[in-house]
Amino acid sequence: MKRILSGIQPTGSLNIGTYLGSVKNFVKLQSQMPDYEFFIFIADLHAITVYKDKQELRGKIRELAALYVACGLDPTRVNLFIQSEVPAHSQMAYLLQCNSYIGELERMTQYKDKSRKQETGVTVGLFTYPTLMAADILLYDPEFVPVGKDQKQHLELARDIAIRVNNKYNDIFTVPKPLIAEIGAKINSLNDPTAKMSKSDNNEKSRINLLDPENTIKKKIRSAVTDSLGTVKYNPEERPGVSNLMTIYHVITNISFEDIEKKYEGMGYKEFKEDLGEIVYQELKPIQERFNDLINSKELDTILDNGRERANQVAFKKVMKFNDRIGLGRKRK
Numbered sequence: 001m002k003r004i005l006s007g008i009q010p011t012g013s014l015n016i017g018t019y020l021g022s023v024k025n026f027v028k029l030q031s032q033m034p035d036y037e038f039f040i041f042i043a044d045l046h047a048i049t050v051y052k053d054k055q056e057l058r059g060k061i062r063e064l065a066a067l068y069v070a071c072g073l074d075p076t077r078v079n080l081f082i083q084s085e086v087p088a089h090s091q092m093a094y095l096l097q098c099n100s101y102i103g104e105l106e107r108m109t110q111y112k113d114k115s116r117k118q119e120t121g122v123t124v125g126l127f128t129y130p131t132l133m134a135a136d137i138l139l140y141d142p143e144f145v146p147v148g149k150d151q152k153q154h155l156e157l158a159r160d161i162a163i164r165v166n167n168k169y170n171d172i173f174t175v176p177k178p179l180i181a182e183i184g185a186k187i188n189s190l191n192d193p194t195a196k197m198s199k200s201d202n203n204e205k206s207r208i209n210l211l212d213p214e215n216t217i218k219k220k221i222r223s224a225v226t227d228s229l230g231t232v233k234y235n236p237e238e239r240p241g242v243s244n245l246m247t248i249y250h251v252i253t254n255i256s257f258e259d260i261e262k263k264y265e266g267m268g269y270k271e272f273k274e275d276l277g278e279i280v281y282q283e284l285k286p287i288q289e290r291f292n293d294l295i296n297s298k299e300l301d302t303i304l305d306n307g308r309e310r311a312n313q314v315a316f317k318k319v320m321k322f323n324d325r326i327g328l329g330r331k332r333k
């Protein structure tokens with residue numbers, strides 16, 4: 001069976017950027033692509049490239065698992081699992097590090113940005129992160145990897161590594177293709193609409209978290225940065241603020257930019273923002289309700305146990321096969 005795989009880091013708070021750019025897409029794909037087996041995971045090993053408090057990390061892992069399901073991932077369609085519960089990810093990452101070059105990792109823009117911001121204590125893990133991500137992917141031979149725009153470069157590296165290893169060790173990996181939504185693949189910050197909406201931004205006003213209460217959601221949208229023109233028009237280059245809000249509006253309602261423009265013709269931002277606040281709230285309300293039922297449930301553990309079983313089965317086999325191709329250990333019978 002063909003496969004689809006993706007993951008999210010359990011850092012910060014899951015926000016509508018990650019939701020609209022990735023989770024909502026997974027939910028759509030699980031019914032649009034019935035012939036594919038899905039592997040979706042919580043990338044907790046990725047979260048520790050920067051030190052995390054133990055209790056907080058545990059909480060975020062479970063929160064993300066519950067949010068995935070609350071957002072509509074169907075556990076009968078998707079193998080949902082926690083990355084660190086499948087040891088083959090770390091094993092495969094090492095094998096891939098031995099097939100990657102320092103130069104290509106140094107070119108990763110996310111590493112350059114993050115290491116620049118963090119003057120001291122940049123860990124080796126932050127540097128080798130893209131090889132762990134390549135391992136996450138290549139272990140499962142997925143045909144497609146749905147991600148937002150910011151992960152495109154990491155995915156290209158995973159492809160390069162797969163091709164290189166295939167040439168050296170006789171076609172062991174499927175070369176994955178990115179699946180990047182045309183619209184919504186980059187939702188920007190509410191207070192700086194030229195930058196990505198990010199889980200790790202220190203400014204809470206920059207994003208709407210999936211678990212924000214109604215008045216917070218509406219307040220954040222009311223105070224989102226726009227411009228002084230006061231007309232609802234889509235033009236991401238010249239008017240990034242209002243265009244970003246229109247993108248959020250469009251991805252949730254499916255109403256085209258043209259129709260949104262028509263609807264708010266002759267009105268200022270006030271009505272548009274009031275409506276958008278309500279639209280976002282209505283989208284998140286059922287997610288929050290389902291989340292509250294799930295977070296302390298046994299059901300969630302059963303889902304994660306089942307996901308772990310299946311993921312381990314596939315991943316262990318792959319890492320053993322690669323060990324064998326390299327010549328590690330004893331010859332397999």
Ligand code: TYM
Nearest residue numbers: 006007008009017018021022043136147148185186187197
């Ligand atoms: P992460 O946790 O930063 O983001 C998870 C997914 O959400 C997308 N995304 C966004 N899309 C649109 N607008 C935004 N503002 C926005 N912010 C985040 C990301 O592109 C991503 O698809 N390294 C990955 C996690 C990972 C992974 C993998 C993904 C680990 N292994 C293997 C795919 C395959 C990460 O940190 O994503």
